[in-house]
Amino acid sequence: GPTCLFKALDLGIALGSAAKTASLLNVDNRIMYRVGTAALKLNLLPEATAIMGIPISAKGKNIYFDRR
Secondary structure, eight states: OOOOHHHHHHHHHHHHHHHHHHHHTTOEEOOBHHHHHHHHHTTSSTTOSOOOBOOEESSSSOTTOOOO
16 A cells, blocks of 8 residues: 555654764765665665665765765
């Protein structure tokens, strides 16, 4: 059936907690909606109805996100 709103809210809370924990450990990260959209279109997780991505980097700056 359709994705329950509460499941989406729980996913958002879990993503925020994961990003915060990574930040506390000095791991650069971002929550990216488009990564999840690409994964859905590529059918990487066929059973999933919602996918989000969190690219992480242990370097000084995240190689997946640059504001130059």
